[in-house]
Amino acid sequence: MAAAANSEFGLAVERGLKADQKAISSRYLYDSRGSALFVEITQLDEYYLSRCEDEIFRDQAHRIVNAIGSEIAEVVELGCGDGFKTERLLQAIHGVQSQLKFVPVDISEDAIQTIEERMTDALPNIRLDSFTGDYDHFLQRNAKPTSGARLVLFLGSNIGNFTHTEASRFVRQIHQYCNTGDYLLLGLDLKKDIDLLHAAYNDNRGVTAEFNFNLLERMNRELGADFDRDKFRHHGYYNAQLGAMQSYLVSTEAQSVAVEALDMVAHFDCLEAIHLEDSHKYSLQDIHRLAAQSGFRVQELFSDSRGYFVDALLQKI
Numbered sequence: 001m002a003a004a005a006n007s008e009f010g011l012a013v014e015r016g017l018k019a020d021q022k023a024i025s026s027r028y029l030y031d032s033r034g035s036a037l038f039v040e041i042t043q044l045d046e047y048y049l050s051r052c053e054d055e056i057f058r059d060q061a062h063r064i065v066n067a068i069g070s071e072i073a074e075v076v077e078l079g080c081g082d083g084f085k086t087e088r089l090l091q092a093i094h095g096v097q098s099q100l101k102f103v104p105v106d107i108s109e110d111a112i113q114t115i116e117e118r119m120t121d122a123l124p125n126i127r128l129d130s131f132t133g134d135y136d137h138f139l140q141r142n143a144k145p146t147s148g149a150r151l152v153l154f155l156g157s158n159i160g161n162f163t164h165t166e167a168s169r170f171v172r173q174i175h176q177y178c179n180t181g182d183y184l185l186l187g188l189d190l191k192k193d194i195d196l197l198h199a200a201y202n203d204n205r206g207v208t209a210e211f212n213f214n215l216l217e218r219m220n221r222e223l224g225a226d227f228d229r230d231k232f233r234h235h236g237y238y239n240a241q242l243g244a245m246q247s248y249l250v251s252t253e254a255q256s257v258a259v260e261a262l263d264m265v266a267h268f269d270c271l272e273a274i275h276l277e278d279s280h281k282y283s284l285q286d287i288h289r290l291a292a293q294s295g296f297r298v299q300e301l302f303s304d305s306r307g308y309f310v311d312a313l314l315q316k317i
Contacts, residue, residue: 004222004261013219013259016274017266020237026161026247026277029211030220032110037211039082044207045197049157049189052309053074057085060302067300067313068183069158072097073148077136078174079158080104081115083115086153087122091161091271092181093151094123139177149153150178155187155311160244160280164290169278171294184314191281194238194309201236201245201279209234212249224260230254235273244280249274287312 004010009028016024028039042050065072072093077086083104091242094100094222112130131138152174159167174184192259201208212234216227235248251268258265282290284301287310291298296314303310 004219004224007222009218009224010261012034013223013263013300014262017030017222017259019088021275022266022268022273023275024215024295025293027107028161028218029276030108031214032108034214035108035110035216037207037214039205040241041118041203041211044203044205046203048196048200048308052306053085053157053187054248054312055304056309056311057088061088063183064089064300064302064311064313065092065096066147068149068151070149070183071147072151072183074101074150075153076103076105076150077153077155077185078105078138079154079156079187080109081110082158083118086115087118088121089153090126090152091122094126094265097171098125100125101128101129103131105131105133105135106134107134121247136173139173150182152178152182152184154184157187157189157279157309159266160278160282163278167290168293171290175295178316180316182316183299184316185286186310186312188248188282189279189286189312190308190310191243191283194240197238197245197281197310201247202234206234208236208247212247215274215276216249218307219259223262226258228255235254239278242278242280243282243286244260246275247277247279250274282310284310 002059013024016022032162041047069317075090092103102119104112106112112132116128116130119126162170173260213229216229219225220227231252232249235250236245239246250271250273254270256265256267275305288298291314295316297317299313299315301310
């Protein structure tokens with residue numbers, strides 16, 4: 001298991017389990033099974049986020065295109081997922097701009113294959129230039145369009161997985177990648193009733209819990225660990241000071257877990273947790289502040305009918 005130990009995942013697990021406060025980045029929740037479980041989460045009654053953004057793209061795609069008001073030559077999506085929402089927007093752009101390139105970017109080969117199949121069937125006249133890998137590597141390559149503007153998409157409240165400092169740094173990376181006048185469409189979950197937030201991250205069917213437990217099973221599969229999921233519980237709650245929903249796996253007893261590939265044993269006290277994810281929520285003031293800190297200006301905010309979610313159209317200045 002030497003290769004597994006030296007893999008990005010193996011190194012992250014070793015670092016995370018040896019930390020004083022155990023933590024493993026949420027990016028490692030998304031292996032093939034984790035990605036499938038997340039798609040299932042987006043279809044849950046309690047998980048309002050995807051439905052809100054779907055509504056925005058269904059009802060306001062043409063408003064978004066009109067607000068851009070420029071000839072879009074290239075659409076880049078960071079973290080493309082299954083591409084359902086993006087298809088609506090691409091159709092609206094393609095209606096006024098026949099020469100269009102779409103660049104889906106995702107760390108998952110399965111996600112890239114899915115979106116390539118979707119777009120080839122739905123929009124065969126759009127040129128595809130897919131990139132499999134992480135955002136940092138992609139944003140460093142910056143092949144500029146020969147003409148027209150670029151629209152970068154970072155949807156689904158993915159920005160919420162960053163702290164506010166990390167979010168500002170990441171949006172500045174996008175700013176450096178863009179030319180003056182290019183656009184960023186950023187999906188953000190708004191601050192709202194705490195009970196709604198709790199329900200979205202603690203669904204009655206337990207799919208969110210299963211999504212998190214899959215990380216234990218991934219460590220068992222890929223790193224030869226012996227986690228017993230029955231000795232952990234999923235815990236999601238709203239941290240009002242951070243303005244974020246937080247997800248943990250909490251050990252229900254004192255225990256030791258061996259990880260064969262890493263030649264290590266991780267010790268857990270009773271109720272000791274592995275931190276998995278922060279999902280930061282935004283106020284409108286937070287959105288304007290993030291844009292200003294990152295070198296963008298807010299062109300327009302598009303919200304769902306309940307005011308739960310915003311897709312913020314930002315322009316590089």
